[in-house]
Amino acid sequence: xxxxxILNTPLSTRTHTQVVYARIASSEPASxxxxxxxxxxxxxxxxxxxxxxxxxYNSQVNNSSTANCTAPTLTAxxxxxxxxxxxxxxxxxxxxxxxxxxxxxDQRTSTASTxxxxxxxxxxxxASGATGTVVGTAANADYNVGAHILLAPYAGPVGDAxxxxxxxxxxxxGTVASAGVEGxAxxxxxxxxxxxxxxxxxxxxxxxxx
Numbered sequence: 001x002x003x004x005x006i007l008n009t010p011l012s013t014r015t016h017t018q019v020v021y022a023r024i025a026s027s028e029p030a031s032x033x034x035x036x037x038x039x040x041x042x043x044x045x046x047x048x049x050x051x052x053x054x055x056x057y058n059s060q061v062n063n064s065s066t067a068n069c070t071a072p073t074l075t076a077x078x079x080x081x082x083x084x085x086x087x088x089x090x091x092x093x094x095x096x097x098x099x100x101x102x103x104x105x106d107q108r109t110s111t112a113s114t115x116x117x118x119x120x121x122x123x124x125x126x127a128s129g130a131t132g133t134v135v136g137t138a139a140n141a142d143y144n145v146g147a148h149i150l151l152a153p154y155a156g157p158v159g160d161a162x163x164x165x166x167x168x169x170x171x172x173x174g175t176v177a178s179a180g181v182e183g184x185a186x187x188x189x190x191x192x193x194x195x196x197x198x199x200x201x202x203x204x205x206x207x208x209x210x
Contacts, residue, residue: 002021002023002032003021003023005019005020005021006020006021006022006054006058006149007019007020007058007059007060007147007149008020016038016088016090016116016145017145018060018086018088018145018147020058020060020086020147020149022053022054022149023053024053025047032045040109040115040116041109041116042088042107042108042109042116042117042118044105044107044118044120046084046104046105046120046122048082048084048122048151050153050154051082051151051152051153051154052151052152052153052154054149054150054151054152057074057076057081057149057150057151057152058074058147058148058149058150059071059072059074059147059148060072060145060146060147060148061145061146061147062143062145063143063144063145063146064143065141065142065143066141066144067137067138067139067140067141068135068136068137068138069087069088069089069095069119069135069136069137069138069144069145069146070133070134070135070146071085071086071087071133071134071135071136071146071147071148072133072146072148073130073131073132073133073134073148074130074131074148074150075128075129075130075131076125076127076128076129076130076131076150077128077152078128078152079125079126079127079128080124080125080126080153081124081125081150081151081152081153082122082123082124082125082150082151083101083122083123083124083125083131083134083148083149083150084120084121084122084148084149084150084151085097085098085101085119085120085121085122085134085136085146085147085148086118086119086120086146086147086148086149087118087119087120087136087138087144087145087146087147088116088117088118088119088144088145089116089117089118089138089140089142089143089144089145090114090115090116090142090143090144091113091115091116091117091138091140091141091142092108092109092110092111092112092113092114092115092116092117093108093111093117093138093139093140093142094106094108094117094138094139095117095119095121095136095137095138095139096136096137096138096139097119097121097136098121098123098134098135098136099135100123101121101122101123101134101136102121102122102123103119103120103121104120104121104122105118105119105120105121106119107119113140113142117138119136119138121136125150131148131150134146134148
């Protein structure tokens with residue numbers, strides 16, 4: 001019930017593959033079991049309350065044999081999005097999270113250079129705009145994969161296409177005066193209710209579907 005991975009790129013072909021899933025939590029079991037074809041794997045689950053599923057706001061990159069695990073820059077369309085960094089490396093090492101990021105996961109399968117480690121950290125963005133690259137640091141260098149995911153607050157859809165209300169004001173008596181309406185007439189929402197299906201009933205049986 002995890003669906004399709006939002007990031008699944010065998011970028012670090014010399015060592016390992018990093019896979020990232022996302023889902024809306026509901027009636028969660030005590031544990032999950034993931035299967036893989038290789039002899040070694042690391043798994044972690046991090047929960048973000050009241051966050052929307054990521055869509056286009058995620059990216060992965062392969063890094064050479066280095067201690068720096070760099071994830072690509074992303075552009076946040078709104079403020080108050082979670083910036084989540086995920087790093088994996090084919091070395092049983094430990095992590096220092098990106099600057100100002102809170103570390104959520106720092107795990108390794110063992111301590112040898114033939115083992116693997118993963119880290120997850122996040123930062124709540126206070127403004128929209130480009131994040132810049134996000135860099136976590138491993139205690140030992142090796143080939144690694146960095147992922148970057150932006151999670152929006154769950155308050156409606158966020159994407160390239162949006163509904164823009166230009167020049168709209170709401171009066172105290174429940175009328176909406178729109179710059180797009182000619183003359184003194186206003187759009188009146190009389191006894192308007194919003195149903196769970198997302199329809200607005202306006203002064204009668206007819207409904208406007210959003």
